Each structure stands twice: as C-alpha cells, then as structure tokens.
Amino acid sequence: xxxxxxxxxxxxxxxxxxxxxxxxxxxxxxxxxxxxxxxxxxxxxxxxxxxxxxxxxxxxxxxxxxxxxxxxxxxxxxxxxxxxxxxxxxxxxxxxxxxxxxxxxxxxxxxxxxxxxxxxxxxxxxxxxxxxxxxxxxxxxxxxxxxxxxxxxxxxxxxxxxxxxxxxxxxxxxxxxxxxxxxxxxxxxxxxxxxxxxxxxxxxxxxxxxxxxxxxxxxxxxxxxxxxxxxxxxxxxxxxxxxxxxxxxxxxxxxxxxxxxxxxxxxxxxxxxxxxxxxxxxxxxxxxxxxxxxxxxxxxxxxxxxxxxxxxxxxxxxxxxxxxxxxxxxxxxxxxxxxxxxxxxxxxxxxxxxxxxxxxxxxxxxxxxxxxxxxxxxxxxxxxxxxxxxxxxxxxxxxxxxxxxxxxxxxxxxxxxxxxxxxxxxxxxxxxxxxxxxxxxxxxxxxx
Numbered sequence: 001x002x003x004x005x006x007x008x009x010x011x012x013x014x015x016x017x018x019x020x021x022x023x024x025x026x027x028x029x030x031x032x033x034x035x036x037x038x039x040x041x042x043x044x045x046x047x048x049x050x051x052x053x054x055x056x057x058x059x060x061x062x063x064x065x066x067x068x069x070x071x072x073x074x075x076x077x078x079x080x081x082x083x084x085x086x087x088x089x090x091x092x093x094x095x096x097x098x099x100x101x102x103x104x105x106x107x108x109x110x111x112x113x114x115x116x117x118x119x120x121x122x123x124x125x126x127x128x129x130x131x132x133x134x135x136x137x138x139x140x141x142x143x144x145x146x147x148x149x150x151x152x153x154x155x156x157x158x159x160x161x162x163x164x165x166x167x168x169x170x171x172x173x174x175x176x177x178x179x180x181x182x183x184x185x186x187x188x189x190x191x192x193x194x195x196x197x198x199x200x201x202x203x204x205x206x207x208x209x210x211x212x213x214x215x216x217x218x219x220x221x222x223x224x225x226x227x228x229x230x231x232x233x234x235x236x237x238x239x240x241x242x243x244x245x246x247x248x249x250x251x252x253x254x255x256x257x258x259x260x261x262x263x264x265x266x267x268x269x270x271x272x273x274x275x276x277x278x279x280x281x282x283x284x285x286x287x288x289x290x291x292x293x294x295x296x297x298x299x300x301x302x303x304x305x306x307x308x309x310x311x312x313x314x315x316x317x318x319x320x321x322x323x324x325x326x327x328x329x330x331x332x333x334x335x336x337x338x339x340x341x342x343x344x345x346x347x348x349x350x351x352x353x354x355x356x357x358x359x360x361x362x363x364x365x366x367x368x369x370x371x372x373x374x375x376x377x378x379x380x381x382x383x384x385x386x387x388x389x390x391x392x393x394x395x396x397x398x399x400x401x402x403x404x405x406x407x408x409x410x411x412x413x414x415x416x417x418x419x420x421x422x423x424x425x426x427x428x429x430x431x432x433x434x435x436x437x438x439x440x441x442x443x444x445x446x447x448x
Contacts (some may be wrong), residue, residue, distance in 0.1 A: 011341035047301075051187035053180065056196035060203050060228050061087075064221035067211040069324040075218045076325055078158025081151070082222075085142055086163055090135045090170050094128055098177035105185040121182040128174030135170050139163045158218065165222035172229035179236040195235040203228040228338040269415045272373045295357050302353045306346035333394075340398045347405035365414070379404025 101124050108116035138145070143160020147153055158162050164301040183192055206227055210220030313320075317338035321331030358367040383400020386392045392399070 011078040015317075023207055030398055035293065036297065038294055040301075043294070043297055043301065046187060046189060047298075049193040052182065053189070053196045056193075056200045057232075059200050060225055063203055063207055063212075064199075064225055066323050067207040068218045068221045069330075070326070071211070071217055073325065073327060073330070074154060074158055076330075077152075077155045079162050079218050079221060081146065081155055082142060082159035082162035085146065085159065086139065086166060089138055090132075093135070094131065094170070094174045095177055097128060097131065098124060098174065098181050099397070100124065101178060101181035102185065105182060117182060117185070120177050124178045124181075125175055128178065129171055132170040136167045139167050139170065162218050162222050165219045166225055169222075169229045172226065172233050175233045176229060176236070179233065179240065183236070183240075191239045192236065195232055195239070198235065199228050199232040202231060209243065295353070298356075299350070299353050302349040303346075306349040307352045310342035310346055313338050313345070337353050337395060337398065340395060340402060344398060344402050344405060347402065347409055351405055351408045351412060354409060358412060358415065366415055367412070370408060374404045374408035374411065378407045 010308060063082060065079050069076040096229070101120060104120045104124075107116050108114070138162075141160075142163035143156045146156035146159055151159075180192060183189070206224035207221055210216050210224050211218070212220075214220055216223065240434060317335045318331075320338065321334030323328060324334070355367055357370075358370075379400050381400075382403045383397045386396030386399050387394070387395075390396065
C-alpha cells in the first residue's frame, strides 16, 4: 500500500516544483538568490535530459548525411535535399501534430486522470499512422516534385531515391513522437535519454555498414535511418509496457477496444491544439510570479547557450565542413555560412522561449499570427529577394530566416505588454460602469 502511494506521488510531481514559501504573490522571496539558483537547478535537471534526447534524435539525420558526404558531391546534394524535403513535408508535420499531446496529456495528468494518458497516446498514434499514408505517397514522388519545382534533374533523382528508401521512417517517427510526449508530460526523461543514446550508437554502426561496406551507397543511409527510428520506438515501447506505467495509465492494448468514433473524436482537439504543447504548470495554480521566475531563468539559459554555441561555431567554421565532404569548395562555403548560422541559432533560442511562454499563457492564436506574419510576410519575401534577385545564393536564404526570427522575437516580446494594457483598459472601463449597463457590457465583451 505504501509502495503504491509512493508511485502515485512520483507521477504527480509538477514539471517545475515551486516551494510553498514562494507561492505568496507578495512574498519577497521571489527576488532571492537562493530561489533563482534553485529554479535554475531544477530546470537543468529536467531540461538537460530532454536536450540530450532532442540532440541525439537530430543526430540520426546528421550522421547519415555525414556518411553520404564521403561518397561524392552528387550523393551529398541529393541526401541533403531529400532530408530537407522530408523534414518540411513529413517530420515537422508529425512533430506538430504530436505536440497536441502536451496539452491533452498535460490536462489529464494535472487532473490526476492517469488512465486518460494512455488513451490519448493511443489515439494520437492511430491518427499519425493515418497521416503517414499520404506523406508516404508524397515521399515516393519526391524526385518528380523537385524536378517540377526547377531543381537540378540529377540531384532531384538522387533525392527521390533517398526519400523513397526513407518511407518506413515516417510511421516510426510518428509513433516515437507520441511516446516522447507521453513520457515528457509525466517528467519521465531519463529512459528517453538512454534509449536515444543506444539508438545513436547503433546508428553509427549501421551507417558505417550500410553506406560504406554494403555497396548500397546513399540508400544505405536512408535504410539506417529507418532501422534506427524503429529501434528507438521498440525500446520505449518495452519500457512503457513493462514498467508500472502500463498498469497505472490504462495501457492494456489487448483488453481495451477503441472504436473508430472514439478515436476520431479527438481529431478536432488535435488540430486546435497544434502549437499548444507547453503546460501551464505555474499559471494554472495561480502563481504568476513563479511563472515569471521560470521564464526569466530559462531565458537566461537560452541567451547563455546561444552565445556559447555561437562562439563554438565561429571557432570551428574552417574545419566543420570536412565532416561533410573533403571537397575544398564545400568546406569554404560552410565556413562562410557559419556566422549567419550562429546568429540564427541565437535568435531561434530566444523565440523558442518566448513562443513557449505565449503558449503557456493560452495565447496560441496570437502566437500563430506572429509566426505566420514573421515567416510568410517577412522571411520568405526577404529570402527570395536576397537569394534569387540579388543573387546572394544560400546565404540569402539563411538571411531571410534570420530576418523572420528577428521579427518574431520582437513581436513575441511586445505582445504581453499589449495584452496587459488592453486587459487593464477593459478592467478600468468595466469598473467605471453603472450597474444597469454592466450586464450588457459583459455580454458584448464575451462576444468580442
């Protein structure tokens, strides 16, 4: 009995624990050095493994492209284009849809409805498997699509071949993202870090065998990606299946029948919660000062990381290209791109923190408008102008991304102040109303 209570206590631990002494809105302990250091330590303890998970999963594609780069320029160009095409048309879409579990599972976890966590994950898996079917058709025609868009025929043919062999990874990636969100919601991060580390080590051996020794060439790298993603899915499945989570969270695949109507009932929620994957851990309990403390700490961490990574990128800019190719032209071009990449990485870290804050406050619609305007009204036009009109080339495309990130950061920084001012204006207007007009104003305000 005591063991069961202990397990339940571990599952109800909040993402960012706030000591009881700082829950008072007027308590000056918020400004203390000890509280800031404690918040910093707790965020590192949880964020560190998740950073490792994301980095290790990203390394799968990176390692594959590095191995292919030693086969020649054509193979490197085809694999790089296929990887970019797959990220835009497949992986990013699946990741965005799986992020709905941050909201759905987060609500169930916060309400202690633990059995709903397993149900939500299984529904999301089913939906993403269905979405993978049309994505597989798109990937099967990658070469034709790229040729129709005006890309080099030889590179398009090579990219199409690479993407065709990566099709099985679509379904594995969708399942993997559901598992990651499911475990992350419950603060279970170390098993994911271990499984990702094992997968990455095996991926190195697979790429060396399939790319350099088997004679498959670039196709071997695509096959290695598929095998590695499925290995990661299988490892996490074993952990979930044979841990106490399976019994506590309603994960009995044999005894729980899920009808089509029950599964499809979550489709509107999945679509509406596209970008709402940040849980409202501090706003929910009504401790906004604790939320501001958490945001301030993570913003400091993002700035420090951006500066550190930027300095490393600048220091290795003349040698990093050799990891992809032995061609001097490629190495020189990579060196010229590194400063722009360092600046983009710094701005991207800031927008990640600010976007998470906006979503955590429930301002998903505002964040969506800012993202659309930043990239489609600023980023893409600037990138087209610099790359194809002024003929700056690839650097022009990256400068367009940098402009979009800059606009996004500025808008995200200013949006809370605008909303706070609007809220205060409405509150002042409501307080100045006479009782006979209060009811009418309230309904007009709700309708707006």
